[in-house]
Amino acid sequence: MAVPLALRLAARELRGGLTGFRVFIAALALGVGAIAAVGSLSASVVSELQNNARAMLGGDAEVTLTARPADDAELAFFDATSAQVSVVHDLRSMARNGDGTVMLVELKGVDDVYPLFGQMTLTPSQTLDDALAMRDGVPGAVAEAELFSRLALGLGDRVFIGDIEVELRAVIGVEPDRTAGVMALGPRLMVSAATLDSTGLVRMGSLLETRYRFALDPAADPAVWLDDLNAAFPQAGWRASEYTSAQPALQTFVDRLGTFLTLVGLTALVIGGVGVGNAVRSYLAGKTATIATLKSLGATGGLVFQIYFWQVAVLAAIGIVLGLIAGALTPLVVTPLIGDALPVAPGFSLYWLPLGLAAAYGALTATAFALWPLAQAREVPAAGLFRAIVSPVRRWPRTPYVILTAGAILALIGLAIFGTGNPWLGAWFAAATLGGLVAFRLVAFGVMGGLLALPQIRRPSLRLALASLTRPGTATGSVMMSLGLGLSVLVSVALLDANLTRQITEQLPDQAPAFFFIDIQPDQVDAFDATVMAVPGVIELSRLPTLRGRVVAINGTEIGTNTGEHHDHWFVHSELGFTYATTMTDGTVLTDGQWWPAAYDGPPAISLDSSVAEQMAIAVGDTVTFNILGRDIVAQVANLRRVDWQAMGINFSVIFAPGALENAPQIHVASAVVDAGAEDAVFDAVTETFTNITAVRVRDVIERATGLLEKISTAVRAISALTLGAGVLVLAGAIAAGRRGRVYDSVILKVLGARRIDVLKVHLLEFAVLGLITGIVAAATGTLAAWAVVRFAMDGDWLFDVPAVVGSAGGGMVLVVILGLAGTWRILGQKPAPVLRAT
Amino acid sequence: MREARAPLVTLIAFMMSSMAAASQPLVQLRGVALTLESAAGAVNILRGVDLDIGASETLAITGPSGSGKSTLLAVLTGLERPSAGTVTVAGHNLGTMDEDALALFRRNTIGIVFQSFHLIPTMTALENVAVPLELAGNKDAFAVAGASLEAAGLGPRMGHYPSQMSGGEQQRVAIARAFAGAPALVIADEPTGNLDTNTGAAIVDLMFSIQASQHTALVLITHDRTIAQRCDRIIHMQDGRAVPATKVT
Numbered sequence A: 001m002a003v004p005l006a007l008r009l010a011a012r013e014l015r016g017g018l019t020g021f022r023v024f025i026a027a028l029a030l031g032v033g034a035i036a037a038v039g040s041l042s043a044s045v046v047s048e049l050q051n052n053a054r055a056m057l058g059g060d061a062e063v064t065l066t067a068r069p070a071d072d073a074e075l076a077f078f079d080a081t082s083a084q085v086s087v088v089h090d091l092r093s094m095a096r097n098g099d100g101t102v103m104l105v106e107l108k109g110v111d112d113v114y115p116l117f118g119q120m121t122l123t124p125s126q127t128l129d130d131a132l133a134m135r136d137g138v139p140g141a142v143a144e145a146e147l148f149s150r151l152a153l154g155l156g157d158r159v160f161i162g163d164i165e166v167e168l169r170a171v172i173g174v175e176p177d178r179t180a181g182v183m184a185l186g187p188r189l190m191v192s193a194a195t196l197d198s199t200g201l202v203r204m205g206s207l208l209e210t211r212y213r214f215a216l217d218p219a220a221d222p223a224v225w226l227d228d229l230n231a232a233f234p235q236a237g238w239r240a241s242e243y244t245s246a247q248p249a250l251q252t253f254v255d256r257l258g259t260f261l262t263l264v265g266l267t268a269l270v271i272g273g274v275g276v277g278n279a280v281r282s283y284l285a286g287k288t289a290t291i292a293t294l295k296s297l298g299a300t301g302g303l304v305f306q307i308y309f310w311q312v313a314v315l316a317a318i319g320i321v322l323g324l325i326a327g328a329l330t331p332l333v334v335t336p337l338i339g340d341a342l343p344v345a346p347g348f349s350l351y352w353l354p355l356g357l358a359a360a361y362g363a364l365t366a367t368a369f370a371l372w373p374l375a376q377a378r379e380v381p382a383a384g385l386f387r388a389i390v391s392p393v394r395r396w397p398r399t400p401y402v403i404l405t406a407g408a409i410l411a412l413i414g415l416a417i418f419g420t421g422n423p424w425l426g427a428w429f430a431a432a433t434l435g436g437l438v439a440f441r442l443v444a445f446g447v448m449g450g451l452l453a454l455p456q457i458r459r460p461s462l463r464l465a466l467a468s469l470t471r472p473g474t475a476t477g478s479v480m481m482s483l484g485l486g487l488s489v490l491v492s493v494a495l496l497d498a499n500l501t502r503q504i505t506e507q508l509p510d511q512a513p514a515f516f517f518i519d520i521q522p523d524q525v526d527a528f529d530a531t532v533m534a535v536p537g538v539i540e541l542s543r544l545p546t547l548r549g550r551v552v553a554i555n556g557t558e559i560g561t562n563t564g565e566h567h568d569h570w571f572v573h574s575e576l577g578f579t580y581a582t583t584m585t586d587g588t589v590l591t592d593g594q595w596w597p598a599a600y601d602g603p604p605a606i607s608l609d610s611s612v613a614e615q616m617a618i619a620v621g622d623t624v625t626f627n628i629l630g631r632d633i634v635a636q637v638a639n640l641r642r643v644d645w646q647a648m649g650i651n652f653s654v655i656f657a658p659g660a661l662e663n664a665p666q667i668h669v670a671s672a673v674v675d676a677g678a679e680d681a682v683f684d685a686v687t688e689t690f691t692n693i694t695a696v697r698v699r700d701v702i703e704r705a706t707g708l709l710e711k712i713s714t715a716v717r718a719i720s721a722l723t724l725g726a727g728v729l730v731l732a733g734a735i736a737a738g739r740r741g742r743v744y745d746s747v748i749l750k751v752l753g754a755r756r757i758d759v760l761k762v763h764l765l766e767f768a769v770l771g772l773i774t775g776i777v778a779a780a781t782g783t784l785a786a787w788a789v790v791r792f793a794m795d796g797d798w799l800f801d802v803p804a805v806v807g808s809a810g811g812g813m814v815l816v817v818i819l820g821l822a823g824t825w826r827i828l829g830q831k832p833a834p835v836l837r838a839t
Numbered sequence B: 001m002r003e004a005r006a007p008l009v010t011l012i013a014f015m016m017s018s019m020a021a022a023s024q025p026l027v028q029l030r031g032v033a034l035t036l037e038s039a040a041g042a043v044n045i046l047r048g049v050d051l052d053i054g055a056s057e058t059l060a061i062t063g064p065s066g067s068g069k070s071t072l073l074a075v076l077t078g079l080e081r082p083s084a085g086t087v088t089v090a091g092h093n094l095g096t097m098d099e100d101a102l103a104l105f106r107r108n109t110i111g112i113v114f115q116s117f118h119l120i121p122t123m124t125a126l127e128n129v130a131v132p133l134e135l136a137g138n139k140d141a142f143a144v145a146g147a148s149l150e151a152a153g154l155g156p157r158m159g160h161y162p163s164q165m166s167g168g169e170q171q172r173v174a175i176a177r178a179f180a181g182a183p184a185l186v187i188a189d190e191p192t193g194n195l196d197t198n199t200g201a202a203i204v205d206l207m208f209s210i211q212a213s214q215h216t217a218l219v220l221i222t223h224d225r226t227i228a229q230r231c232d233r234i235i236h237m238q239d240g241r242a243v244p245a246t247k248v249t
């Protein structure tokens, strides 16, 4: 079949090469690549999460109990309804080496069927049973590499936990149910259940989690099984989940982060779109005479449009395909680099949905920006050929093209809103991006108007620089728009990052505790207090007894039977910690009722967190029935108390009056406010004296939390940097397109006696003015956007971080100047004669 | 594929007017005026031009710079719409035709030679000549184009790009392109203006010889008296009006 004429002519035109389209292709490839990469990466992580959901949960279903092990009736149900049960115990504890160095570990005791799903990998390679077995009277243990390095231990060395020592037999490579994303306070140390028993760490009231994992009959539906379980034991107070719905929190998080990064990538694509439009416009400007000639030979406007449409379409396809290839391959490169930060290690495969979406975004962006200049090109008046002056058309294109362009923009917005799975965020981004483009365009207009209106400037180099920025047909406006938007994204990301980090670190109360101590046994209380207070530099120690249990009834109405509106509240469906107290602690604010007298010996009474009371519609005088270690206690609400959970001390939503709990098995928890210089001494004193007490250093916890945040913010910054990259491409395109005019100007300058340095000065000033104005406006808009997000979306206190703004906006400005100069460098060496001869 | 966009109506109108053409002069201008609004006020470029050109007639247009010669040709080819008057070419009333119809009209009826050649820089000589034939849907576009280049003495240069040819050679290609589709009318705006005298003379010889063999009407703008003298008729443009000029023999 004959190739259509438009295509044949388009191909002939394209033979000339892609010069002038490099920026066009790069801009599309960059944006599409970013979106495809983010989409592929998050799709691969989510699908890996789904594939590994069983192994990550540890079973088809899991039941976690904190206050108690399962009772006989429950165990009987487990056995009767599942194919296999595995029991795992988790607790935090201290591990100590022979030199007395101590660290917090996540201790886990496993039975011999562990893991039910997935594979444990150990180095050196061996079975878990072998590694954990008793050898020469010493039980085995395996641990994560961090434990070996922090305690300076090797394979075969021994580590002390509780009352015993264990031999380190292997380094854990993969632990299938070690869910990343859940905050670990230390490295994993794994022993057998029997070993754990013999440590003496497991006592009544210990903060021990007992997890029952089930392999169900393959025909059984885990969700149905779970419903049956909860129906059989409505009062059990356990956390129960099954694998198909166990990971949604993590999946949602990955999805959200993916959506957010996709939208940032889309912003980069749209900014690059400005470059796409500019490239098409300047290419077509160079084709004006050809278009006019074609028309004089009898080509219709429609044919002219098609000829150039096909060229742009082919080049756009090249850019999009390059972007897709780069994006699809990104997981291959990035996964090994950031492996630790990912909750799973995804294998490589192609995810067509994100790639398809990225291609659609690319095609729509290209259409939205290229259609307009293409439609203008067909209006080139051929009569100009008789006068050898054919000028590009700037007028409004015909209605169908205007409608198509508007359609592409609307489709792009629609896809941003509905294609990313988070309509609100998408709408927000679309509004911000469009608003940003329009705002920067207006600012550019204003600035250029202002520059033109300046009184005559004396310094010739500055005058020439400004003239170059404001000459008719200059790309200054679009460069300001795209660079400015890219830069403001960067500024607002830097500010958001600074705000988040500061909220975690600097907004801690002044007198934040340095330590939390858990699992203090009642008989250790006095010795513990004495030990801590004996260390110089301890400012304050507060210690409270704690018991665990759950709410079973409110005002006599049982929770399990009442499916009322408050049924899902954590107060009634999870295990709670309680304490008891005689006197009110300093700073307590009662919102209702009275605190009990010091010598109270009436029926059980409680003080309740006022916000819980409000949410649960509980008032002073109401009764709440608790089950604490098998015993039901009916307590009357004596007062309501405002609890500031951000104060970081130890606090409980329920405080009992004296008399009800003193004799129940319990442990104590404590917090200590300590001079920074005394932290190590306190840690050493407590861990040397009490092998069973777990010391949690707040500093370490914060470091781990900010570590995770840093990884996320690195990813966000990397993608955001692409928005500036897209802006830089637009700048590069503008410099390339304006090259001829620049060469001519500089040659004229030289002819008039300017030295190279003078020409350089003009260019330097030009880009400095451009960078300065763009940077200032970007700093302002970026700050405004970040402020809005912090204030309204995160509902937080706003902190203006000068280094973040100056660093990102200033860095961007310097980049503009450097790249601008680099782009015009070659012009300096241009010899005047050939240029003058050619014109 | 040809441009299938032209509505059927346009096609029928086109065929009917082509049949009507026989009884009329090829070109008929009546009261053609062109006023352009510019920043400095309205400019009257053409002020009522009446002109008939017969089929296979050769006509020279002379006149001082700025007198409206080029503008007249732009109007004649449908590239510029007059603000008053009628232009009829080969039976088509250009005033009633839309842009697409005018394009169809040009590709079938008219060939143009410009002072500055206006070859398409990304195409070879052969391809440049083939374009109007391809536009007209001619299946043998390249064969026909090749033959006209041969006739223009450019056989060995067919594969060359405009930038690889001298001005004279480029103008030969332009002439081959203008005549390739055997149009009823070829117009040339100072075709020798950018060439030296000898080359110019050779170019003019070429045009007249093709014109004679194809019986094409030829309208030629020139400042060169000797070239004007070779035409059947000369008109003189002055301040946007056409005045018949006498041939000196």
Ligand SMILES: Nc1ncnc2c1ncn2[C@@H]1O[C@H](COP(=O)(O)OP(=O)(O)OP(=O)(O)O)[C@@H](O)[C@H]1O
Residues within 6 Å of the ligand: A387, B036, B038, B043, B045, B063, B064, B065, B066, B067, B068, B069, B070, B071, B072
């Ligand atoms: N688009 C336009 N706007 C305003 N004036 C125009 C425009 N096009 C042409 N003119 C003016 O119309 C007049 C006729 O121009 P035209 O090009 O037809 O002259 P010409 O006779 O071909 O001259 P030359 O011999 O120099 O080619 C000139 O004065 C010109 O300045």
Ligand SMILES: [Mg+2]
Residues within 6 Å of the ligand: A386, B069, B070, B071, B189
């Ligand atoms: Mg002229």
